[in-house]
Amino acid sequence: MSSRESILSKIKASQPEQRALPGLTGLNLQVDLVFQKYREVLTSIGGTVVEVGSFDEIKTFIMSEYNTSLRLITTLPELADIAETGWLEADPHSLSDVELTIIRGVFGVAENGAVWLTEKEMGQRVAPFICQNLAIVIQKENIVADLHLAYERIGNEENNFSTFLAGPSKTADIEQSLVLGAHGSRSLVVFVL
Amino acid sequence: MQHSEAADIFNKDVERTTWHDETLWWVRQKRDKVAFQIPEWESLRETASQIKNNVLSNLHDYLVSFEEQAIRNGVKVHWAADAEEHNQIVLSILRENNINSLSKSKSMLTEECHMNEFLSHNGIDVIDTDLGERIVQLRQEPPSHIVMPAIHLKKEDVSDTFHEHLNTEKGNNDPQYLTEVARHHLREKFLERKLALTGVNFAVAETGEFVVCTNEGNADMGAHLADVHIACMGFEKIIPKREHLGVFLRLLARSATGQPITTYSSHFRKPREGQQMHIVIVDNGRSTQLGRKDFRNSLKCIRCAACMNTCPVYRRSGGHSYHNAVAGPIGSILAPNLDMTKFADLPFASTLCGSCSNVCPVKIDIHDQLYKWRQVLVQSGHAPTVKKLGMKAMNFTFSHPAAYQLGGSVGRKIMKALPFLVNNGMNPWFKNREMPEPPSESFRDWYKKNRKK
Numbered sequence: 233m234s235s236r237e238s239i240l241s242k243i244k245a246s247q248p249e250q251r252a253l254p255g256l257t258g259l260n261l262q263v264d265l266v267f268q269k270y271r272e273v274l275t276s277i278g279g280t281v282v283e284v285g286s287f288d289e290i291k292t293f294i295m296s297e298y299n300t301s302l303r304l305i306t307t308l309p310e311l312a313d314i315a316e317t318g319w320l321e322a323d324p325h326s327l328s329d330v331e332l333t334i335i336r337g338v339f340g341v342a343e344n345g346a347v348w349l350t351e352k353e354m355g356q357r358v359a360p361f362i363c364q365n366l367a368i369v370i371q372k373e374n375i376v377a378d379l380h381l382a383y384e385r386i387g388n389e390e391n392n393f394s395t396f397l398a399g400p401s402k403t404a405d406i407e408q409s410l411v412l413g414a415h416g417s418r419s420l421v422v423f424v425l
Numbered sequence: 426m427q428h429s430e431a432a433d434i435f436n437k438d439v440e441r442t443t444w445h446d447e448t449l450w451w452v453r454q455k456r457d458k459v460a461f462q463i464p465e466w467e468s469l470r471e472t473a474s475q476i477k478n479n480v481l482s483n484l485h486d487y488l489v490s491f492e493e494q495a496i497r498n499g500v501k502v503h504w505a506a507d508a509e510e511h512n513q514i515v516l517s518i519l520r521e522n523n524i525n526s527l528s529k530s531k532s533m534l535t536e537e538c539h540m541n542e543f544l545s546h547n548g549i550d551v552i553d554t555d556l557g558e559r560i561v562q563l564r565q566e567p568p569s570h571i572v573m574p575a576i577h578l579k580k581e582d583v584s585d586t587f588h589e590h591l592n593t594e595k596g597n598n599d600p601q602y603l604t605e606v607a608r609h610h611l612r613e614k615f616l617e618r619k620l621a622l623t624g625v626n627f628a629v630a631e632t633g634e635f636v637v638c639t640n641e642g643n644a645d646m647g648a649h650l651a652d653v654h655i656a657c658m659g660f661e662k663i664i665p666k667r668e669h670l671g672v673f674l675r676l677l678a679r680s681a682t683g684q685p686i687t688t689y690s691s692h693f694r695k696p697r698e699g700q701q702m703h704i705v706i707v708d709n710g711r712s713t714q715l716g717r718k719d720f721r722n723s724l725k726c727i728r729c730a731a732c733m734n735t736c737p738v739y740r741r742s743g744g745h746s747y748h749n750a751v752a753g754p755i756g757s758i759l760a761p762n763l764d765m766t767k768f769a770d771l772p773f774a775s776t777l778c779g780s781c782s783n784v785c786p787v788k789i790d791i792h793d794q795l796y797k798w799r800q801v802l803v804q805s806g807h808a809p810t811v812k813k814l815g816m817k818a819m820n821f822t823f824s825h826p827a828a829y830q831l832g833g834s835v836g837r838k839i840m841k842a843l844p845f846l847v848n849n850g851m852n853p854w855f856k857n858r859e860m861p862e863p864p865s866e867s868f869r870d871w872y873k874k875n876r877k878k
């Protein structure tokens with residue numbers, strides 16, 4: 233008997249009697265001001281929320297806050313004049329020198345500050361991780377209160393790879409001192425349009 | 426070495442023990458703070474517990490469905506009956522691809538399987554990429570905690586280790602500086618390693634996707650740069666549907682470190698273009714535990730470590746004292762399932778205060794299971810000798826009421842007159858504890874005098 237068969241048959245013989253799945257109602261977090269909550273939580277985990285009215289404002293912010301002599305990449309055609317767009321098919325290793333990645337996020341989650349990203353928005357899977365700094369653009373109306381609503385929204389979508397990304401990469405492995413910028417991006421700015 | 430002996434050694438450094446104790450308690454308090462901000466917290470725990478109960482009763486079908494979906498997604502699925510087979514599978518994937526080094530993100534399962542030792546004996550270089558795991562790997566130590574692997578070390582220790590292996594400035598203990606050096610060191614590895622191995626936090630039966638949670642981003646850096654991604658999971662990681670992730674992801678990081686969610690909660694469904702993706706599903710004693718009615722609930726665990734952070738024994742004895750990959754209260758339930766002789770001491774390394782069960786996000790009856798293990802171990806002749814004598818006496822006393830009453834009044838007298846008889850080496854409870862003042866009269870005496878007049 234293969235291990236697969238023997239494991240499965242042992243499980244079948246040992247598993248307890250049927251227990252029903254619970255419903256997922258009554259678990260939602262009451263959030264009155266979804267955007268304010270999102271900003272508060274993301275700020276508390278080391279991210280920055282920047283409210284903007286247009287892509288021009290995003291550009292102005294980027295030009296003044298980042299070192300634009302280094303490599304900037306984006307998936308957004310609106311930003312093609314300040315950042316590279318031709319990297320989508322490149323070897324992912326070639327992104328190791330990226331200073332700033334700017335991508336779109338699908339929606340934000342107020343209770344934990346996360347942004348939902350799928351492979352489509354990332355351009356390449358490694359793009360939001362390998363960069364020194366990350367900026368994500370979301371629409372103000374696309375912020376949900378909690379994770380249950382988030383998964384409702386995702387539904388049965390078939391994404392090959394996707395992630396909830398909440399704040400800059402961090403570690404507290406040395407004596408519980410919080411340090412931003414472990415392996416992923418050192419900073420995260422979420423532009424809310 | 427048994428837990429109590431190892432704990433003795435740990436406790437020799439009083440200052441460090443106190444610091445360890447306080448650090449973990451601080452993490453526990455962070456957990457409380459965020460949990461109290463969620464009015465529906467208790468319903469969430471109850472729901473998570475019920476989902477996991479459903480999982481245990483449907484594991485067979487859920488695993489079959491998960492496998493089917495994963496294969497449809499282009500993932501290769503392997504099954505390993507034990508640690509040995511798990512390690513062989515990983516090795517054979519490496520060999521097939523002519524790869525002799527890999528980057529690994531945190532996976533307690535590979536610790537349980539002693540995979541690093543096995544692979545290095547076979548000429549494979551494994552580099553741990555979680556900062557805490559890298560620190561203990563350089564020191565040739567196992568992790569002492571499942572979420573914070575280097576929690577037993579102070580920054581001076583890390584500084585010395587990095588100075589020796591990574592050429593950092595001697596005596597520079599700044600965590601920012603040390604982390605920055607590790608970032609550069611490990612970035613090089615991510616860029617050169619062709620194979621990445623990760624753990625799995627949740628595997629969704631409905632979709633065949635699996636979720637990996639990290640704060641550092643090491644699982645993603647490894648997986649998205651490697652040609653081959655291997656994800657290893659104990660079979661209990663399965664959950665029925667994607668929507669259930671909402672429940673578990675809300676609980677996991679809050680229970681673990683007091684964060685609202687980990688920085689990255691990555692959902693892997695299909696390999697990247699041109700990439701190979703493997704999933705290794707491991708039993709290694711889990712199906713036996715599933716058959717143990719009293720202990721199967723331990724398979725509901727989502728490895729948040731809240732039970733360790735809150736445990737007065739863990740906090741004052743350190744993770745290494747448990748001589749098992751998973752330490753603390755939950756480790757003490759899982760370990761005897763694998764080897765009753767070797768781990769007979771662990772269920773006794775608890776005060777049964779119940780704090781673990783109170784914080785557990787999936788409501789495992791941890792302290793009850795520890796108590797039940799003690800009985801199983803004593804009955805099957807596995808209990809450590811000192812405890813066995815104590816338990817036998819207790820058993821005799823409790824089943825003979827007259828002896829109980831007499832014993833009580835004699836005991837109170839002995840403790841007053843000759844406290845060293847109780848506070849001696851045969852009474853493991855005395856270590857680092859003053860025995861409480863004996864009450865001047867027992868409840869029974871008091872009741873007789875005052876209420877039965």
Ligand code: SF4
Pocket residue numbers: 725726727728729730731732733755781784785786787788789791
């Ligand atoms: S037993 Fe419960 S508290 Fe302990 S690690 Fe597992 S899930 Fe967390």
